[in-house]
Amino acid sequence: MKKRRARSGFSYSRQAAAVGDGGGSKEKEKARVLLKYEALPEYLKDNEFIRDYYRCEWPLKDVLLSVFSLHNETFNIWTHFVGFMIFTGMMMMSLTEKMSMENVMATFFGERGDGWLTSKTINRSNASDSFFTDSYVGRIARSPVLHASKDSDSVPLWPWLVFLVGAMSCLIFSTVSHLFACHSRRFYYFFWRLDYAGIALMIICSFFAPIYYAFSDHPYWRFCYLSSITLVGFLVVLTLLAPALSSSRFRSLRAGLFLFMGFLGVIPATHAVILHWDHHQIRVSLVYEIVMGLLYGIGAFFYVTRIPERWKPGAFDIVGHSHQIFHVFVVAAALAHCAATLIIMEWRRGLPA
Known part of the structure; x- marks a missing residue:
């Protein structure tokens, strides 16, 4: 032949x-x-x-x-590897005390992105209640959110680093899984279970920073929320370690478990908004979290339905199939969560110790 x-x-x-x-x-x-x-x-x-x-x-x-x-795995590999490099850059900036919304935008979008963020003048007393105003983002842009100083020692950096580690782990686990799972049956089951564990880890770690900062004055609730979500994540990982659940038949179950973990965040988010409704930053952060949830939900929709390749099998084998789209939405959702977390951190730093 x-x-x-x-x-x-x-x-x-x-x-x-x-x-x-x-x-x-x-x-x-x-x-x-x-x-x-x-x-x-x-x-x-x-x-x-x-x-x-x-x-x-x-x-x-x-x-x-x-x-x-x-x-057919090339872009699955690279979409999450690029995401991993973005979060690695954020980690390096954080550890060198150069992390701020301004620096992030300047690094990844150039001077144009930085200028967009800082184009509006901030007036604390006359701040708009609009969820989508640029002023809040600009306010963060001029503040070194993660820059260590004596005045900000009461706001620890580690919850933010936990989130970055979770995001980096998820993205690199996904990258190596898509790269190596085809090698053998043993590799297939090992790496896809590693991939599922990485997703659960990212979801758990995503809760740490916003809950820690939003409930700094409420240690009881902070402990309850973080311990509960961690326990649920651990149980989900144990469930997904079953080799049978790695098959395509359980695609919807896997997506459902991850969405369930994500939507557990609605409870502490609602609680935080009730506690701090009079703070504009909390409301703006909530919008970013809603955007994050929508992005994850849309990504899960493509993951489960396998659109568009089910409409035209073979046409999207290399570029444009559902899993690639899912990967892009995962990275976008994680970046939306980054913005929400940075806003909460800036808000917490502005409060009296």
Whole structure:
């Protein structure tokens, strides 16, 4: 059977039987073949609407090098690796005391982004009640939110760092899972369970900073919320460690568990708003959290429905399928949560100790 070359540089075959002539040559060819869905072993058949460009049981070296080639996991890998690098940058800025909304915008969007944030003059006494006014963001832009100083020692940095660690862990776990899971059945189950654990870890860690800062004056509630959410997250991870739940049949269950964990945040968020309704920053932060929830929800919708590839199987094998869209929404939601957390931190620093 004739073979043609994929753009990625790896050989491509429409049938697994088309691989090699035997012996060492067969093994070498197998390492560089992209397969169709029907040629995959059962454990790799996750999405029947992605019809082509599958890596299957490649040697580790070729799997690692495939990060620079074109196949149906390429953009799944890179969407979350880029997100990981963004949060790594935030971590480095935090640890070097250069983290502020202004610095974040200037770093990732250039002077134009920085200018947009600082374009409006802030007037504390005449601040608008609008949730979407730029003034609050501008106020944070001129304040080194995470810059350590004697005046801000009462507001610890560690809850913010916990969130960053959770986000970084989730994104890098996802990256390596999409890269290495095709190597073998053992790798498949190990890495996808690692991926699910990373998602749960990110959700848990996302609660730490806003709850810690919003309930600094209410240690009882702070303890109750953080311990409860951590316990639920631990139970979810234990549930998802079952190998059977890694199959595509339980896609909706996995999404439902993660959404359930996320929506547990509605309770402490509502409580915080009731306690601090007279503070504008809390209301603005709430809007960012609502945006975060919407982004996660939209991402989960694509993840479960497998739109758009179910509408036209094979048309979105490399670019534009649902899991890539889901990844983009996850990163966007995490960035919205970043903004909400920075606002709460700035608000807490402005309160008397």
